[in-house]
Amino acid sequence: MIEFKAVKKSFDGKPVLLDLSFHVEPGEIYTLLGPNGAGKTTAINILTGLLTADTGTVRVHREAVAETTRRQLGVAPQEISLYQDLTCRENLAFFGEVFGIRGAHRDRRVAEVMGALGLDPWAGTPIAELSGGWRRRVNLAAALVPEPPALVLDEPTAGLDIESRHHLWRLIEGLRASGVAVLLTTHLLDEAERLSQRIGILDAGRLVAEGSISELRQRISAAQVAEIVSDDEDSVRDRARREGWRLRRYAGRLCVWLPDRLDFPLLVQRLEGVPVTSVSLHEIGLEHIYAELTAGFEEPSPPRDRATVSAAAAAPGRSPAR
Amino acid sequence: MVRHFQETETIAHRVLLEMLRSRRSLVFWVGFPALMLLLFGLIYAGRGELGPSFDRTAPGILIGAALFFSCLGGPVAVIVGERERGTLRRLLTSPLRPGAYFSGIVAAHIAIALGQAVIVFAIAALFGGRYRGSVALGGLILLLSVCSYVGMGFYFGARFSKRTEDVNGPVAAFGVPLLVLGGTFFPAELLPPFLLKVAYFDPIYHMNAALKPVWAQGAGWSEVGLHVLCLLLFAALALALGTRAYGLMLTRERAS
Numbered sequence: 383m384i385e386f387k388a389v390k391k392s393f394d395g396k397p398v399l400l401d402l403s404f405h406v407e408p409g410e411i412y413t414l415l416g417p418n419g420a421g422k423t424t425a426i427n428i429l430t431g432l433l434t435a436d437t438g439t440v441r442v443h444r445e446a447v448a449e450t451t452r453r454q455l456g457v458a459p460q461e462i463s464l465y466q467d468l469t470c471r472e473n474l475a476f477f478g479e480v481f482g483i484r485g486a487h488r489d490r491r492v493a494e495v496m497g498a499l500g501l502d503p504w505a506g507t508p509i510a511e512l513s514g515g516w517r518r519r520v521n522l523a524a525a526l527v528p529e530p531p532a533l534v535l536d537e538p539t540a541g542l543d544i545e546s547r548h549h550l551w552r553l554i555e556g557l558r559a560s561g562v563a564v565l566l567t568t569h570l571l572d573e574a575e576r577l578s579q580r581i582g583i584l585d586a587g588r589l590v591a592e593g594s595i596s597e598l599r600q601r602i603s604a605a606q607v608a609e610i611v612s613d614d615e616d617s618v619r620d621r622a623r624r625e626g627w628r629l630r631r632y633a634g635r636l637c638v639w640l641p642d643r644l645d646f647p648l649l650v651q652r653l654e655g656v657p658v659t660s661v662s663l664h665e666i667g668l669e670h671i672y673a674e675l676t677a678g679f680e681e682p683s684p685p686r687d688r689a690t691v692s693a694a695a696a697a698p699g700r701s702p703a704r
Numbered sequence: 705m706v707r708h709f710q711e712t713e714t715i716a717h718r719v720l721l722e723m724l725r726s727r728r729s730l731v732f733w734v735g736f737p738a739l740m741l742l743l744f745g746l747i748y749a750g751r752g753e754l755g756p757s758f759d760r761t762a763p764g765i766l767i768g769a770a771l772f773f774s775c776l777g778g779p780v781a782v783i784v785g786e787r788e789r790g791t792l793r794r795l796l797t798s799p800l801r802p803g804a805y806f807s808g809i810v811a812a813h814i815a816i817a818l819g820q821a822v823i824v825f826a827i828a829a830l831f832g833g834r835y836r837g838s839v840a841l842g843g844l845i846l847l848l849s850v851c852s853y854v855g856m857g858f859y860f861g862a863r864f865s866k867r868t869e870d871v872n873g874p875v876a877a878f879g880v881p882l883l884v885l886g887g888t889f890f891p892a893e894l895l896p897p898f899l900l901k902v903a904y905f906d907p908i909y910h911m912n913a914a915l916k917p918v919w920a921q922g923a924g925w926s927e928v929g930l931h932v933l934c935l936l937l938f939a940a941l942a943l944a945l946g947t948r949a950y951g952l953m954l955t956r957e958r959a960s
Contacts, residue, residue, distance in 0.1 A: 430796075430797040431797060432796055432797060432958040432959075433958060433959065449799060450799075452797060452798055452799045453799050455797070457794065457798075459793065459794055459797075462789075462790075463789060463790035463794040464791065465718065465722060465789070466789065467722050467725035467726055468718070468721060468722060468725065472721065476714065476718050477798070479710075479711075479714040480714060480795065480799070480800045481798060481799060482707070482710075482799065484710065524794075
């Protein structure tokens with residue numbers, strides 16, 4: 383339904399997209415993940431016709447992106463792009479008409495979409511008087527009125543509370559189930575993990591990995607991650623080296639990548655003699671995969687003068703604990 | 705062609721709906737010209753007859769206090785608002801054609817101009833004023849005036865204004881001197897000769913010079929034809945400049 387093939391794009395000679403290729407099938411949610419500046423927005427702008435690719439092809443429904451493909455593509459931008467003085471119903475009717483939907487057909491679609499998104503109580507309320515969560519729903523609803531077979535959702539739940547976010551997730555899953563091809567961008571890894579059938583990780587304009595969560599997990603040579611909090615990180619490093627564990631620092635936390643699965647008591651036993659404040663054991667999640675593939679981890683600094691830490695030296699209350 | 709008209713109607717309808725919802729601009733666009741017409745009508749009447757005074761005052765007020773703010777300031781506000789809200793960018797990802805967006809805004813302002821003309825005419829009539837000229841000629845002058853203003857509005861909106869706060873600056877700095885030079889609030893005959901020569905390059909001068917005699921004296925094409933032709937040139941130039949600035953703005957908006 384949506385296809386990028388060897389797409390390149392540069393701005394002022396600076397490459398932003400390098401041979402980007404991926405596709406989104408009908409009934410699939412494909413998430414583009416990547417740090418700021420990775421090229422996600424550029425890719426979406428090319429898909430929506432705002433920009434043109436330097437080389438390569440972008441197709442929607444097997445047709446190269448052009449004015450005609452815009453009818454096939456619903457776009458819910460990240461910022462709330464609605465008319466503040468118009469009511470919810472008037473906004474949806476307007477965006478329906480812009481896509482050529484008029485008269486009774488428009489009214490029926492507006493009513494259907496409002497019903498599906500729970501907007502009926504707010505039909506006659508100006509957007510300016512709605513809360514952020516409801517505005518975001520209307521922002522999505524405006525993209526749904528023309529019944530597009532493909533959708534681009536740019537951070538659709540940004541700034542929403544948990545409840546609203548879950549509601550929108552259910553809606554997006556419902557759209558996928560009805561056969562819509564959804565291209566999603568988000569900074570929320572739990573959102574990507576929950577919604578996506580496949581994820582593409584974009585870094586510096588390149589697609590560095592692509593696949594389902596389980597396929598991406600296989601690209602990481604670790605079975606589990608232990609997060610260790612210690613005042614004596616050098617001791618942790620020493621132990622990790624001795625055990626053959628890889629060390630990473632992620633979001634300020636010291637993490638140990640365990641090549642084989644370990645029970646928690648066994649992990650605690652292997653840390654015997656290392657003064658730690660807390661230890662927690664995690665399955666490899668998207669945040670670990672993402673950070674590893676986009677070099678989001680910093681390697682810990684090399685050890686200072688090593689001091690042997692015996693089990694007896696560990697202060698009370700500093701033994702490994704979950 | 706049908707699609708173009710439908711899209712134009714969609715945009716015009718939305719612009720008018722937004723204007724109706726925004727009571728402040730509605731009050732301003734109706735209240736301000738009404739008040740100005742009353743004031744100038746009464747001032748020029750002095751102790752004489754009200755009717756002839758309102759005949760002479762109404763066209764200037766329509767051009768200077770009504771159309772100037774609605775049709776020059778209006779498109780600037782529409783464009784800047786669309787850019788600020790991100791709706792312009794959203795529309796660029798839709799099948800809506802940029803030409804239909806442009807003509808939709810022009811159509812909306814023609815409708816607003818007609819409404820303002822009716823209000824100004826009604827107030828003048830209340831005080832004994834009367835429209836004496838050809839309706840077709842008056843309509844043509846009005847249409848060319850609206851096109852000149854809207855073209856300039858697109859130009860300023862697309863070139864100089866990025867935020868709502870920026871709207872009034874270019875309109876006031878550029879537009880108000882043109883209003884004064886154009887003989888809107890006092891007869892152009894009062895201008896010194898060298899300023900009168902400069903005024904020939906001011907579209908508002910030709911709007912006044914064409915509409916005032918048609919409205920108040922029933923002048924025909926032979927008397928005002930030259931001013932109408934000048935106005936036609938200005939309207940074409942303003943729309944050409946506005947279209948070009950609009951095209952450049954869309955290119956910038958797509959790349960932003």
